[in-house]
Amino acid sequence: MGGNAASGRPEVGTRVVTVRADEPALDKTFDYLAPSDVRVGDVVRIDLHGRRLGGWVVDVDVEPPAGVDLKPLAKVSGWGPSRDLVDLADWAAWRWAGQPPHFLRTATAASVVRGLPPAARPASAQGVEDALAADALRAGRAVLRLPPSADLFPLALQAARLGPTLVVCSSHAQERHLAARLRRAGLVVAAHPRDWAQARAGAHVVIGARAAAWAPCPDLAAVVVLDEHEEVHQEEASPTWHARDVAVERAARAGVPCVLTSPCPSLEALAWGALVSPSRADERAGWPVVDVVDRRREDPLRSDLYSEKLVDLVRSGRRLVCVLNRKGRAALLVCAACSDLARCETCQSAVAMGESTLVCRRCATTRPVVCQSCGSGKLKQRRLGVSRAREDLERLGRVPVGEVTGDSDDLPDTNVLVGTEAVLRRVDRADAVAFLDLDAELLAPRYRAGEEAMALVARAARLVGGKAGGGRVLLQTRQPKHEVVQAALLADPSRVSAVERERRAILRLPPAAAVAHVSGAPAAAYVEPLLGRIDVEVLGPAADGSYLVRAADVRTLCDALDATPRPGGRLRVAVDPARL
DNA sequence: CGGACAAGCTGA
DNA sequence: CAGCTTGTCCGG
Numbered sequence: 174m175g176g177n178a179a180s181g182r183p184e185v186g187t188r189v190v191t192v193r194a195d196e197p198a199l200d201k202t203f204d205y206l207a208p209s210d211v212r213v214g215d216v217v218r219i220d221l222h223g224r225r226l227g228g229w230v231v232d233v234d235v236e237p238p239a240g241v242d243l244k245p246l247a248k249v250s251g252w253g254p255s256r257d258l259v260d261l262a263d264w265a266a267w268r269w270a271g272q273p274p275h276f277l278r279t280a281t282a283a284s285v286v287r288g289l290p291p292a293a294r295p296a297s298a299q300g301v302e303d304a305l306a307a308d309a310l311r312a313g314r315a316v317l318r319l320p321p322s323a324d325l326f327p328l329a330l331q332a333a334r335l336g337p338t339l340v341v342c343s344s345h346a347q348e349r350h351l352a353a354r355l356r357r358a359g360l361v362v363a364a365h366p367r368d369w370a371q372a373r374a375g376a377h378v379v380i381g382a383r384a385a386a387w388a389p390c391p392d393l394a395a396v397v398v399l400d401e402h403e404e405v406h407q408e409e410a411s412p413t414w415h416a417r418d419v420a421v422e423r424a425a426r427a428g429v430p431c432v433l434t435s436p437c438p439s440l441e442a443l444a445w446g447a448l449v450s451p452s453r454a455d456e457r458a459g460w461p462v463v464d465v466v467d468r469r470r471e472d473p474l475r476s477d478l479y480s481e482k483l484v485d486l487v488r489s490g491r492r493l494v495c496v497l498n499r500k501g502r503a504a505l506l507v508c509a510a511c512s513d514l515a516r517c518e519t520c521q522s523a524v525a526m527g528e529s530t531l532v533c534r535r536c537a538t539t540r541p542v543v544c545q546s547c548g549s550g551k552l553k554q555r556r557l558g559v560s561r562a563r564e565d566l567e568r569l570g571r572v573p574v575g576e577v578t579g580d581s582d583d584l585p586d587t588n589v590l591v592g593t594e595a596v597l598r599r600v601d602r603a604d605a606v607a608f609l610d611l612d613a614e615l616l617a618p619r620y621r622a623g624e625e626a627m628a629l630v631a632r633a634a635r636l637v638g639g640k641a642g643g644g645r646v647l648l649q650t651r652q653p654k655h656e657v658v659q660a661a662l663l664a665d666p667s668r669v670s671a672v673e674r675e676r677r678a679i680l681r682l683p684p685a686a687a688v689a690h691v692s693g694a695p696a697a698a699y700v701e702p703l704l705g706r707i708d709v710e711v712l713g714p715a716a717d718g719s720y721l722v723r724a725a726d727v728r729t730l731c732d733a734l735d736a737t738p739r740p741g742g743r744l745r746v747a748v749d750p751a752r753l
Numbered sequence: 754c755g756g757a758c759a760a761g762c763t764g765a
Numbered sequence: 766c767a768g769c770t771t772g773t774c775c776g777g
Contacts, residue, residue, distance in 0.1 A: 241777050
C-alpha cells in the first residue's frame with residue numbers, strides 16, 4: 174500500500190501531489206501519492222493525522238519530501254478549480270489576510286462534479302458593434318462610465334466576441350436579465366454557481382454575482398465587472414475580498430482585457446484604469462431630471478421633511494418611492510400589545526434587544542424581555558422614521574402610502590412607497606424617487622459616505638430611467654452645494670471623485686493609503702509585532718479594542734500582515750474595510 | 754483543526 | 766505518584 178515510500182519514488186501509474194486541506198487553520202500543505210490522472214485543482218479526500226479531510230490538489234509531480242512515508246489519497250472526488258484559480262486563491266489569501274481554503278471553496282462547485290458536459294463550440298459573432306464598449310475593451314484596463322439607465326448588454330456581447338468572457342454582476346436580477354439576453358443572442362451562458370460544470374467545460378459567457386469572480390472560465394478572453402462601485406461586490410465577512418479586485422487580478426494574470434462599468438466609478442477603479450465615457454450630452458440624457466429642495470428654505474412651521482414639491486409628487490398619481498434612512502441606526506422596541514416604548518428601568522433610555530434580555534444602550538443595565546406597562550413578552554422593532562413618514566405622507570398627500578421593510582416578502586400595492594435605502598433594491602421601476610433626508614447619507618460618519626450617497630442616487634436614477642422617459646429624482650437637503658447633489662444635478666459624477674480623492678489624500682485613507690481593521694479579543698496581541706515596523710502605522714486601540722493598520726500601499730500592508738503570526742482566538746482582519 | 758504527548762497541579 | 770488539566774507540537 175502506498176508504493177515504494179521509503180525510497181520516495183512513486184510507483185508506476187502514481188504521482189506525488191501536494192494537497193491543500195479544506196481546513197483554514199492548517200496553513201501547511203501535505204504531499205500524497207495519487208493516481209497519475211489526478212490534475213491540479215481536483216477535489217480530494219485525505220487521511221491526515223487520524224482525520225479524514227477534504228482538500229484540493231494544488232500541485233502535481235512534486236519532489237517528495239525526504240524521510241516522509243507518503244500516504245495515498247483517500248479519494249479523488251471530482252473536478253475543482255483550474256490551476257490559475259488555485260494560484261489566484263493563494264494571491265487572495267495574501268491580499269485580504271485570509272486563508273486559501275476560503276477562496277478555493279468559492280471556486281468549487283457546491284456538489285461533487287464527476288464529469289463535464291461538452292464544451293461550447295466557438296461562438297459566431299453577431300449583433301451590432303458597440304463603439305464605446307469596443308473602445309473600453311481595446312484599452313485593456315478600462316473604467317466604462319455609463320449613465321444609470323444605460324444598457325449593459327452591448328458591452329457583454331462585445332466582450333464575448335473576443336472569446337470566453339467572465340461577467341460579474343451586482344445583483345441576481347441583473348445577472349438573470351443579462352444571461353437571458355445573451356442566450357437569446359445564441360451564446361452558451363453558464364450561470365455561476367448553478368452551471369459550474371458547464372463553465373468548467375467551456376462556455377461563451379460565465380456570469381454571476383460576486384462569487385462569479387471565482388467561476389471557472391477556460392480560455393478566458395475578457396473580464397467585465399458591472400457596477401463596480403456597488404458595495405455588494407465586497408464580502409462582508411473576513412476575508413473581506415472584493416470581486417472587482419479579484420476580477421482585475423485575474424484578467425491581468427491571464428493577459429486579457431478587463432472593463433469595469435459604473436455610473437459613478439469608485440476612486441479605486443479610477444486609480445486603476447483608463448476612464449472611458451460617452452459624450453456629455455449622452456451621459457446627461459442617461460440621468461434623470463434632478464430636483465433639489467433646499468430644506469433650509471422650507472416653511473419652518475411645517476415639518477421640513479415634506480416639501481411642497483414632495484407633496485405634489487405624492488399627489489401626482491405617479492409611482493413614487495420615498496427613501497428615508499432612519500437616523501441613528503438604533504431601532505426602537507415597542508410593545509406589540511400596548512405600543513409602549515421599552516425603556517431602561519434605571520436611566521429611562523431606550524433599550525435594545527440583547528442575546529435573551531433587553532440591554533440599555535446608555536448604562537448597559539439588562540432586564541427580561543417584558544413590557545413594563547402591560548407585562549406582555551412580545552416586543553417589536555419600530556423603525557420610527559419610516560413608519561412615521563408613511564403616516565405623515567398619507568395624511569398630507571391624501572393617498573394611500575405603503576411602507577417597505579427590508580424583510581417583508583411582498584410590496585404594498587400602493588403608488589407611493591416609503592422605506593429605508595433597502596427600498597431601492599426591492600423596487601425595480603418607478604416614475605420618481607425622493608430622498609426625504611439626503612443629509613442623513615451625506616453626513617453619515619463613514620469615510621465613504623459621499624460615494625455611498627452617490628451610489629444611492631445612481632440606484633434611484635436607474636429606477637426612474639433617463640430624462641427622455643420623464644424620470645425624476647427629488648433630493649431634499651440642507652446642503653444643496655454638496656458635490657453629490659451637484660454631481661446628480663449635472664449628471665457629472667466626476668465632481669464627487671475630484672473632491673473625495675483630495676479628501677482621502679489628506680486623511681490618508683484608501684485609495685491614498687492601504688488600511689486594515691483588526692478586531693476581536695486577540696487584536697492587541699496580533700498588532701503587537703506590527704508596532705515595531707517602520708513601514709506600517711498602527712492606530713488604536715479604539716473604544717471597542719480594535720486597531721487600524723495603515724501602510725502607504727496595498728503591497729506593503731499585505732506583506733506586513735502576511736509576516737505577522739496569528740494568535741489563536743476570534744481575530745478579524747478586514748483589509749480594505751468598506752466602513753471605518 | 755484536533756490528536757498526542759509532555760509538563761504542571763492536586764490530593765492522599 | 767495516579768489522575769487530571771493545560772500547553773505545545775505536528776500532521777505527508
